[in-house]
Amino acid sequence: MSVIYVLLAISISVAVCFFAAFVFSVKKGQYDDVYTPSVRMLFDDELRKDTDNPDQNKKQIKQTESTNQ
Amino acid sequence: MANTTCYHCGDECGKNGVQFDEKEFCCNGCKTVYEIFSSNGLSTFYEIEAKAGTTPNELRGKYNFLDNQEIVEKLVEFNEEGVQVVSLMIPSIHCSSCIWVLENLNRLHPAITVSQVDFPKKTIRVTYKTGDFSLKALVLLLGSIGYEPNISLETLEGKKNTVDRSLIYKLGVAGFAFGNVMLLSFPEYFEVEEFWLDQYKGVFRWLMFAFSLPVVFYAAQDYFVSAYKGLRSKLLNIDVPIALGILVLFLRSTMDVALDLGSGFFDSLTGLVFFLLLGKFFQQKTYAYLSFERDYKSYFPIAVTRLGTDEKEEDIQIYKIKKGDRILIRSQEIIPVDCILIKGTAEVDYSFVTGESQAVFKEYGEKLFAGGKQLSGVLEVEVLKSVSQSYLTQLWGNSVFSKDKASQFQTLTDRIGKRFTIAVLTIAFLATAFWLYHDSSMALNVFTAVLIIACPCAIALAAPFTLGNMLRIFGKHRFYLKNTNVIERLAQIDMAIFDKTGTLTTTKRETILYEGVELTTEETALLKTTLRASNHPLSRSLYDILKSNAIMTLDEFQEHTGKGIEGRANQHSIKVGSATYVGKETTAELANTAVYVSSDEDVKGRFVFKNTYRDGVKEIFADLASYMEVGILSGDNDGEREQLEKILPSQAQMLFNQKPEDKLEYIGKMQKSHQVLMVGDGLNDAGALAQSNVGVAVSENVNVFSPACDGIMDASSLGKLPTFMQLSKKSIQVIKLSFMLSLCYNIVGLYFAVTGQLQPVIAAILMPLSSISIVAFTTVCTNILGKRLK
Numbered sequence: 001m002s003v004i005y006v007l008l009a010i011s012i013s014v015a016v017c018f019f020a021a022f023v024f025s026v027k028k029g030q031y032d033d034v035y036t037p038s039v040r041m042l043f044d045d046e047l048r049k050d051t052d053n054p055d056q057n058k059k060q061i062k063q064t065e066s067t068n069q
Numbered sequence: 070m071a072n073t074t075c076y077h078c079g080d081e082c083g084k085n086g087v088q089f090d091e092k093e094f095c096c097n098g099c100k101t102v103y104e105i106f107s108s109n110g111l112s113t114f115y116e117i118e119a120k121a122g123t124t125p126n127e128l129r130g131k132y133n134f135l136d137n138q139e140i141v142e143k144l145v146e147f148n149e150e151g152v153q154v155v156s157l158m159i160p161s162i163h164c165s166s167c168i169w170v171l172e173n174l175n176r177l178h179p180a181i182t183v184s185q186v187d188f189p190k191k192t193i194r195v196t197y198k199t200g201d202f203s204l205k206a207l208v209l210l211l212g213s214i215g216y217e218p219n220i221s222l223e224t225l226e227g228k229k230n231t232v233d234r235s236l237i238y239k240l241g242v243a244g245f246a247f248g249n250v251m252l253l254s255f256p257e258y259f260e261v262e263e264f265w266l267d268q269y270k271g272v273f274r275w276l277m278f279a280f281s282l283p284v285v286f287y288a289a290q291d292y293f294v295s296a297y298k299g300l301r302s303k304l305l306n307i308d309v310p311i312a313l314g315i316l317v318l319f320l321r322s323t324m325d326v327a328l329d330l331g332s333g334f335f336d337s338l339t340g341l342v343f344f345l346l347l348g349k350f351f352q353q354k355t356y357a358y359l360s361f362e363r364d365y366k367s368y369f370p371i372a373v374t375r376l377g378t379d380e381k382e383e384d385i386q387i388y389k390i391k392k393g394d395r396i397l398i399r400s401q402e403i404i405p406v407d408c409i410l411i412k413g414t415a416e417v418d419y420s421f422v423t424g425e426s427q428a429v430f431k432e433y434g435e436k437l438f439a440g441g442k443q444l445s446g447v448l449e450v451e452v453l454k455s456v457s458q459s460y461l462t463q464l465w466g467n468s469v470f471s472k473d474k475a476s477q478f479q480t481l482t483d484r485i486g487k488r489f490t491i492a493v494l495t496i497a498f499l500a501t502a503f504w505l506y507h508d509s510s511m512a513l514n515v516f517t518a519v520l521i522i523a524c525p526c527a528i529a530l531a532a533p534f535t536l537g538n539m540l541r542i543f544g545k546h547r548f549y550l551k552n553t554n555v556i557e558r559l560a561q562i563d564m565a566i567f568d569k570t571g572t573l574t575t576t577k578r579e580t581i582l583y584e585g586v587e588l589t590t591e592e593t594a595l596l597k598t599t600l601r602a603s604n605h606p607l608s609r610s611l612y613d614i615l616k617s618n619a620i621m622t623l624d625e626f627q628e629h630t631g632k633g634i635e636g637r638a639n640q641h642s643i644k645v646g647s648a649t650y651v652g653k654e655t656t657a658e659l660a661n662t663a664v665y666v667s668s669d670e671d672v673k674g675r676f677v678f679k680n681t682y683r684d685g686v687k688e689i690f691a692d693l694a695s696y697m698e699v700g701i702l703s704g705d706n707d708g709e710r711e712q713l714e715k716i717l718p719s720q721a722q723m724l725f726n727q728k729p730e731d732k733l734e735y736i737g738k739m740q741k742s743h744q745v746l747m748v749g750d751g752l753n754d755a756g757a758l759a760q761s762n763v764g765v766a767v768s769e770n771v772n773v774f775s776p777a778c779d780g781i782m783d784a785s786s787l788g789k790l791p792t793f794m795q796l797s798k799k800s801i802q803v804i805k806l807s808f809m810l811s812l813c814y815n816i817v818g819l820y821f822a823v824t825g826q827l828q829p830v831i832a833a834i835l836m837p838l839s840s841i842s843i844v845a846f847t848t849v850c851t852n853i854l855g856k857r858l859k
Contacts, residue, residue, distance in 0.1 A: 039165045
């Protein structure tokens with residue numbers, strides 16, 4: 001058995017792996033929206049300041065709901 | 070507070086501004102949103118993009134139908150074990166701040182677990198726990214922060230549209246095979262007489278064969294199908310020589326490899342399919358958030374409130390409305406059916422239907438048509454016709470809405486393709502005949518070589534890349550086309566018909582003229598003071614133009630909804646409103662919206678509201694009229710004929726009082742001798758837009774409703790219409806030039822083929838070279854042309 005068969009087998013299986021990854025990502029819809037993730041990755045730790053007073057949050061939510069009902 | 074802009078939405082604060090937290094807001098709505106954001110740790114919203122907010126609308130009662138479980142069930146994607154997933158379209162998504170705040174919805178309510186925005190489609194997908202939260206609560210929450218979702222009949226029906234990703238798969242398969250085959254055929258290109266390479270030639274060749282199988286039988290299948298369909302309907306489209314080329318490439322290569330005659334053309338084969346599919350992919354530019362197929366369904370509500378016999382309110386789906394039902398229409402709701410007003414005063418905005426911006430007033434017993442929007446107050450109406458039989462919706466029964474313009478149009482590529490196929494086959498047979506006579510062993514070789522090299526890859530690429538790129542350039546200048554086919558059709562237009570109201574005129578600016586006895590300074594001051602108290606849009610515009618600084622204190626103020634207002638100060642009274650309200654006989658010649666004024670019960674005169682024409686309308690007509698016929702088709706009366714005659718060139722046709730069907734018929738009549746472009750805006754133009762060769766909808770805000778059409782144009786770009794027309798014509802010339810260029814390549818290739826010296830390596834060089842140079846040529850050309858738009 002020549003080494004060339006081994007090399008061919010390896011090169012093709014690597015290629016096939018990438019191809020499978022491509023098909024998988026398309027199927028999962030990763031290419032459906034190519035814009036939003038580029039923006040999303042820029043936000044991360046913007047939630048700050050008042051994370052420590054949940055009481056106020058709850059109060060606020062009630063107010064939110066009552067705005068329109 | 071003059072000239073300050075709202076901290077939330079960036080609008081001018083004007084006289085109704087609100088101050089809060091040392092910031093200026095244009096209204097209470099914006100202030101409330103700010104309060105919600107700032108107290109929930111979402112104030113970063115204002116840091117990502119300044120003044121990016123949207124003023125929330127009043128939603129009271131509008132979404133009560135979401136209490137109906139049957140409707141909710143249809144809207145949600147997933148609903149099990151206390152968890153629901155829903156996708157909502159939110160037209161007001163427009164910047165990164167929007168994405169950020171909408172993806173942090175869980176800060177506003179703990180029941181929301183995940184929310185994800187799809188910016189190009191302007192949708193949000195929310196996962197939330199039911200229990201103490203519901204779809205209705207979610208919609209109201211979104212509404213309260215200025216992101217009111219768009220829930221219409223269309224959303225209810227068209228939920229199951231799956232994305233077609235087959236082209237991406239095919240492109241992936243072809244690209245994958247192309248790369249690998251290229252790699253495997255590399256040794257052959259150099260033809261080195263080397264022992265190892267010679268020994269394993271067979272392995273490499275059969276591997277290439279294996280890689281080409283999915284390309285021929287999967288990735289290229291569309292070409293075979295299209296060629297077969299073309300032949301069956303006796304049409305030689307461009308796909309016929311392509312399919313023939315692919316087939317011959319595959320068979321000849323297989324034969325070569327099987328009989329050990331050569332390495333075959335698998336590299337050219339896979340490369341060809343890859344480039345062709347790339348062209349197709351490039352052409353497929355879509356504006357996901359725009360819809361070109363909209364009909365009344367996309368803006369009609371899903372449900373209405375029906376009044377039962379014992380005044381019991383019940384939310385029912387719109388299709389279940391029957392003749393004779395009594396329904397309730399709230400402020401800002403769309404009237405879904407033709408009906409008779411039985412309670413309340415209607416102030417209906419028919420701008421969706423007619424394009425006319427001024428609201429009309431209706432009283433008890435008058436007929437209301439579907440499509441109007443009630444502006445203020447609650448109405449009770451009795452249904453005359455069901456939804457599908459209403460005046461407006463009936464238009465969609467017309468067969469023009471079901472025909473596909475693109476399939477009836479023979480593209481330039483197809484027209485060329487026909488001649489090309491005939492030429493190629495002739496050359497192939499002549500060359501074969503020649504070689505049969507001289508050296509019959511070469512005959513088959515030459516025949517296949519001609520078909521391979523003449524495969525019109527470059528020709529098939531010219532149109533997708535030119536038009537695809539033009540489509541993107543148009544899009545950047547806010548002219549959004551449905552597909553590339555529209556550009557080709559646009560290039561053939563020789564007649565342009567315009568709708569008037571809403572298309573040539575703008576609803577944003579009005580000219581107000583006063584006719585009658587001049588008002589005294591005191592009267593003007595009193596009038597202005599009276600108007601100040603009123604929130605009616607007409608009062609607001611009138612207030613803004615009146616020149617008086619004296620603000621008086623009113624002793625008395627009365628507002629009669631749908632009629633007018635009355636103010637009293639210093640023993641004087643002033644009345645502003647409809648003709649009957651101030652005590653003037655209504656005259657039939659009334660062509661424009663007018664507000665009448667009377668002082669101390671003595672009619673003084675009227676303010677006439679005229680729509681202003683958009684900037685550059687005159688130039689558009691002057692420009693277009695130099696090479697095509699122009700005309701106006703208006704649903705309004707001819708009150709502005711004189712004004713129009715000044716703007717339009719003398720030979721232009723003008724037709725007034727045209728009903729939607731009339732417009733459709735007129736366009737149809739003109740099409741017997743012309744290629745007609747229709748430019749319209751409202752639903753009343755929908756028929757004409759569908760009937761015309763190219764229908765363009767003009768819209769002040771492209772996210773909001775526009776009728777079914779071939780292209781949507783932002784109103785600000787209307788002045789560029791002649792340039793767009795010119796560019797379409799130029800694009801066709803670019804395609805023709807590319808055809809010439811690719812023919813040159815074909816002639817070189819044919820020389821090799823006919824003389825029987827086509828080596829796989831020549832084919833492998835020539836084919837990508839011609840494709841890439843065509844792509845480069847068209848891209849450069851279209852980009853240079855695109856600069857004209859600036």
